[in-house]
Amino acid sequence: MIYWADGPFTDSNLNSVFNQAKRINDYWSPTNTDAANPQPRLFTANGSQHSTRYLQDGSYLRLKQATIGYTLPATLFGNIRARIYAQGTNLFTETNFLGQDPEAATTGNIQSADVFFQLPQARTIIFGLDLTL
Numbered sequence: 001m002i003y004w005a006d007g008p009f010t011d012s013n014l015n016s017v018f019n020q021a022k023r024i025n026d027y028w029s030p031t032n033t034d035a036a037n038p039q040p041r042l043f044t045a046n047g048s049q050h051s052t053r054y055l056q057d058g059s060y061l062r063l064k065q066a067t068i069g070y071t072l073p074a075t076l077f078g079n080i081r082a083r084i085y086a087q088g089t090n091l092f093t094e095t096n097f098l099g100q101d102p103e104a105a106t107t108g109n110i111q112s113a114d115v116f117f118q119l120p121q122a123r124t125i126i127f128g129l130d131l132t133l
Contacts, residue, residue, distance in 0.1 A: 002058035004099045005116035011037060012048035023098075058102040060095035061087075081132040090123045 011017045024047075027033040038047040069085030076082070095102050104118035 001055050001112045002097065002098070002099070002102060004054045004056045005114055006099055007054035008048040008050065009117075012030055056097050056099065056102075058095075060093055060097065060102045062090065062094075062103070063092040065089050066091060079133065083130040083132075084128070085130065086125065086127050088123070088125045090121045091125075092122075 010021045011024050012020070013016075019030045024037050024040065026035050027030070027037040028039045065088070067085060067087040069083055071083070073080040074081055082086070093101075097117065099115045101115070101118055103119040103121065104131075
């Protein structure tokens with residue numbers, strides 16, 4: 001479990017200076033008693049308090065790194081051996097976590113299972129040509 005500390009700011013029923021998430025439209029009313037969020041009240045703290053509703057399942061599936069390459073036939077360039085390749089990092093992440101990156105909770109935060117507006121890890125793709133004489 002990860003405590004999603006962004007929640008009191010982005011799901012706080014307009015009680016902060018941050019843009020609000022669209023999901024706060026699922027709020028409590030007499031006809032929607034099983035809503036995910038408290039009833040919105042402008043300029044009043046209703047939903048911005050620390051709460052277990054900001055505990056998120058931190059499980060995820062990630063393709064962290066992959067490399068694919070092809071060595072060209074030696075007869076193509078004489079004595080030169082050539083290999084082309086592509087390498088990618090953080091290519092795919094599947095999670096239900098509402099924050100930007102569930103793995104951020106293990107990267108030196110003040111609390112090991114707490115994320116507060118952590119940026120997601122960069123996705124990089126590198127193309128290369130390796131020549132051997």
